[in-house]
Amino acid sequence: MNQRKQLVVVGHGMVGHRFVQAAIERGLTETHDITILGEEPRPAYDRVALTSFFERGAEALSFLPGGAYDDPRVALRLGAEVVAISPRQRVITLASGEDLHYDELVLATGAFPFVPPVPGKDLKNVFVYRTIEDLEAIRAASRKAKVGAVIGGGLLGLEAANALHQLGLETHVVELAPRLMAVQIDDAAGSTLNRHIETLGLRVHTGAMTEAVLGKDKVTGLALKDRNPLDVDLVVFSAGIRPRDALARAADLDIAERGGILVDEHCRTSDEHIWAIGECAAPGGRMYGLVAPGYTMAEVVVDALLGGEAGSFTGADMSTKLKLLGVDVASFGDAFATDEDALEVVYADAVAGVYKKLVVKELASGGYELLGGILVGDASSYGVLRPLVGSGIELPDNPEGLILPAARGGVSTGSTTDMLPDDAQVCSCNNVTKAEIAAAVSDGGGCDSPACVTACTKAGSTCGSCKTVVKKIVEDHFASVGRVVDRSLCEHFAMTRQELFEVVAVHGYNRFDDIIEGHGRGRGCDICKPAVASVLASLLNHHVLDGANATLQDTNDAYLANLQKNGTYSVVPRIPGGEITPDKLIVIGEVARDYGLYTKITGGQRIDLFGARMEDLPAIWKRLVDAGMESGHAYGKSLRTVKSCVGSTWCRYGVQDSVGMAIELELRYRGLRSPHKLKGGVSGCARECAEARGKDFGVIATEKGWNLYVGGNGGAVPAHAQLLAGDLSREELICYLDRFLMYYIRTADRLQRTSTWLDEIGGLERVREVVVDDSLGLGSELESSMDRHVDSYFDEWKATIEDPEKLSRFVSFVNAPGTPDPHITFTEERGQIRADLVDGPVSLGASIPVGAP
Amino acid sequence: MTTTEARRVAPSRGTSDGAYRDAGTAICPLDRIARESGVAALVDGEAVAVFRTYDDQVFAISNFDPFGRASVLSRGIVGTRGEEEIPFVASPLLKQRFDLRTGACLDDPAVVVPTWDVQVVDGMVVVGARRETITSCEP
Numbered sequence: 001m002n003q004r005k006q007l008v009v010v011g012h013g014m015v016g017h018r019f020v021q022a023a024i025e026r027g028l029t030e031t032h033d034i035t036i037l038g039e040e041p042r043p044a045y046d047r048v049a050l051t052s053f054f055e056r057g058a059e060a061l062s063f064l065p066g067g068a069y070d071d072p073r074v075a076l077r078l079g080a081e082v083v084a085i086s087p088r089q090r091v092i093t094l095a096s097g098e099d100l101h102y103d104e105l106v107l108a109t110g111a112f113p114f115v116p117p118v119p120g121k122d123l124k125n126v127f128v129y130r131t132i133e134d135l136e137a138i139r140a141a142s143r144k145a146k147v148g149a150v151i152g153g154g155l156l157g158l159e160a161a162n163a164l165h166q167l168g169l170e171t172h173v174v175e176l177a178p179r180l181m182a183v184q185i186d187d188a189a190g191s192t193l194n195r196h197i198e199t200l201g202l203r204v205h206t207g208a209m210t211e212a213v214l215g216k217d218k219v220t221g222l223a224l225k226d227r228n229p230l231d232v233d234l235v236v237f238s239a240g241i242r243p244r245d246a247l248a249r250a251a252d253l254d255i256a257e258r259g260g261i262l263v264d265e266h267c268r269t270s271d272e273h274i275w276a277i278g279e280c281a282a283p284g285g286r287m288y289g290l291v292a293p294g295y296t297m298a299e300v301v302v303d304a305l306l307g308g309e310a311g312s313f314t315g316a317d318m319s320t321k322l323k324l325l326g327v328d329v330a331s332f333g334d335a336f337a338t339d340e341d342a343l344e345v346v347y348a349d350a351v352a353g354v355y356k357k358l359v360v361k362e363l364a365s366g367g368y369e370l371l372g373g374i375l376v377g378d379a380s381s382y383g384v385l386r387p388l389v390g391s392g393i394e395l396p397d398n399p400e401g402l403i404l405p406a407a408r409g410g411v412s413t414g415s416t417t418d419m420l421p422d423d424a425q426v427c428s429c430n431n432v433t434k435a436e437i438a439a440a441v442s443d444g445g446g447c448d449s450p451a452c453v454t455a456c457t458k459a460g461s462t463c464g465s466c467k468t469v470v471k472k473i474v475e476d477h478f479a480s481v482g483r484v485v486d487r488s489l490c491e492h493f494a495m496t497r498q499e500l501f502e503v504v505a506v507h508g509y510n511r512f513d514d515i516i517e518g519h520g521r522g523r524g525c526d527i528c529k530p531a532v533a534s535v536l537a538s539l540l541n542h543h544v545l546d547g548a549n550a551t552l553q554d555t556n557d558a559y560l561a562n563l564q565k566n567g568t569y570s571v572v573p574r575i576p577g578g579e580i581t582p583d584k585l586i587v588i589g590e591v592a593r594d595y596g597l598y599t600k601i602t603g604g605q606r607i608d609l610f611g612a613r614m615e616d617l618p619a620i621w622k623r624l625v626d627a628g629m630e631s632g633h634a635y636g637k638s639l640r641t642v643k644s645c646v647g648s649t650w651c652r653y654g655v656q657d658s659v660g661m662a663i664e665l666e667l668r669y670r671g672l673r674s675p676h677k678l679k680g681g682v683s684g685c686a687r688e689c690a691e692a693r694g695k696d697f698g699v700i701a702t703e704k705g706w707n708l709y710v711g712g713n714g715g716a717v718p719a720h721a722q723l724l725a726g727d728l729s730r731e732e733l734i735c736y737l738d739r740f741l742m743y744y745i746r747t748a749d750r751l752q753r754t755s756t757w758l759d760e761i762g763g764l765e766r767v768r769e770v771v772v773d774d775s776l777g778l779g780s781e782l783e784s785s786m787d788r789h790v791d792s793y794f795d796e797w798k799a800t801i802e803d804p805e806k807l808s809r810f811v812s813f814v815n816a817p818g819t820p821d822p823h824i825t826f827t828e829e830r831g832q833i834r835a836d837l838v839d840g841p842v843s844l845g846a847s848i849p850v851g852a853p
Numbered sequence: 854m855t856t857t858e859a860r861r862v863a864p865s866r867g868t869s870d871g872a873y874r875d876a877g878t879a880i881c882p883l884d885r886i887a888r889e890s891g892v893a894a895l896v897d898g899e900a901v902a903v904f905r906t907y908d909d910q911v912f913a914i915s916n917f918d919p920f921g922r923a924s925v926l927s928r929g930i931v932g933t934r935g936e937e938e939i940p941f942v943a944s945p946l947l948k949q950r951f952d953l954r955t956g957a958c959l960d961d962p963a964v965v966v967p968t969w970d971v972q973v974v975d976g977m978v979v980v981g982a983r984r985e986t987i988t989s990c991e992p
Contacts, residue, residue, distance in 0.1 A: 522938055525930070526950075529930050551890040813900070815895060841916075843898045845898040
């Protein structure tokens, strides 16, 4: 008999989801129907990134935004609470009273936050930090609160403190242990971290025991032992987690001494048909509060249920790397040097706030191997150092070089990836080795980029800390097999746009001929010529139709208008921020009427006039310019619009003048040529009516200033912009935007939008380092090149209609300027013209008189 | 494949229109066409795109883009392809490239646009007769 088995999974968190994914991928659904029950109202989401909920929203965190798995043999039921397990009948009972039969049961119930039994813990405005619902409640309460305290200075507590800080609360962190993150880092690292956090304006109280939460109905304070009470009106407990093992206890399964469902190395409980994975499980009696061990357990159970060679769970790498309140913190391996032969190598720079410690051990050969380490303030070498632990690899002769800054004898961690053995685990969240990454990009693997490797192997897809190492391994692999990743612009230039930009800037070229003679071959094409034109325009801000430049311009730039399908053009005057006077609106209407143009409102809050014949463009623009309008650069790879909502000048909800800011930004960056089109948006409050996060740069007003988001776009692959910096003054906002845009213009590839550029250059963190922290010292240079752009701006249509030489290009036929192009025809639709196409060339016949000019 | 060099034809006398009549339609002085660009001209009622390359050769092909079905080829970017430096224009609509010498589409050999004889006579660009249709497959 070939009956399908029923597999029930209790808990749709990160680990439960991972289990189902692995079960589908590895064929378990060929023999089993899976029912997965989630208690929360939404499908599994990325709890590791919980803090980013405020800026990214629930949708971005979701692992299953559609709410269903592709495999029809998997049923996901949300809002389904399990209240009992009957192992003998193999039945579970739901809160609704429904019974479900199972052949195999997997418990992935996770953990709950531990709240110590202090008086006042049940008052209003006391929260925990575990689910999206918790965060929503904290956010709602924070609107009326001023001061918050987080009880617990561990990893999660600092995440919670970060959240309160982001919500604009004055924030205290109360930790019982003598230092922050006591489990992961040592005293010296703890005090380095303390200083960083206090610099940000948070107050840290270590060695402080919470005696009571004060208040009658709502929190008014926090009583600490032997210290003055804190005046706070919001409290978040983050004092550790406890396994959710109550169901298992009630079903008489074996429970570990310190809690958690006791399982063997295959994650099987004391009942042979019940398995437990993730935080609710205690393999060998120990529970693991990280996601990576949970993922491993999920794979182990899939192994066992497939019935083949079963994997086993024999302990986990508890390494951690995270960015807390903008501070890098990492701890890996034997961080506390518990091995009796361990030696410590420490580098500390109190001024810069950097602390790095390596724990090493002498090998019989006289060299050293790495046992573990702690990094605070700069964890860039984590990706390379962690896989060295336990690899048996001998460190270089001077292990301190691995943690010293480059200027003081340090080695670039990039060059150390080749030290890694093939079986080194590069991604600890998803257990991906260096060999697996290399296999993915080898001939059989089919990946051709780091992003593809991340998608296919999952390396770097959870916490992202290994992404730079993945990238380096991929590049090294290509180099080792002699495969040149061809990043040439085209057949004429064997260089990227970024390299081309540098070449042009360094040599001070201003002519295409000099550039291609010096650095290219042939005479160029429709790819490199517009790219050179864009680079020259960004650097020189000259008129794009000056001299020989005119022949480099792409279709639309060549005539300063957008070519449409029937050979006519569309015209878009600039309407900064979408604000326009009735008089200008009337002029636009009159021009459209007089030239018979089709008129449509654009998505960027301006007006597009279609169907203009090339020879009419100068006269059309003359009227627009005379009425005080200027080019909208709708035809250029350049700044298009800065969209705005109406903002505080009219809106009842607005907190800042979004229209004024949008106009200022649009006028500042108008005419700026860039690798691709650039769009901006400014919203006057968090309701975000300007859809600013769908733009390359989006500005959203806060009570205290402006939040700057970057890297968004609409189009075929939409991307939400990400928060670069918050609560900025006008001056800071413009400074960061100047830097961001110039950095993008210098380093992006041809036709690369900011979102893909951001990913390629190393993500938001990297851009923040360069733009906000000015880590490359480029800040003032980027700002001054933007200043030059702003100072040298001119309206290119006004300049065109004043220059007879440029105007001479705008004719239908060079030898018959009075004859309109007979191919251009229109039909009428809804009271306006519509472009029509002809079937073939249209002859006017030889009778039309034609004279040589 | 046919290669056409621009030939200089000695004018008979003077520089009036009559001087070029035998050669075809005088459309403009060579200087009116920027190097590596094109202009549209009306030749016997038909729209012809006339190009001047880097080395001052001139070429004339139909202005009509058979892919986009619009009369626009003279507005495309002029460049060269490959070691043999085939001069081409890329349509401004969807960027298909056409060999300026033969009118053959470099991206789709089945498509060929008509070509015209063209020469520079005493500094004046003169478009002659429309050529017999050729395909890129012919020798």
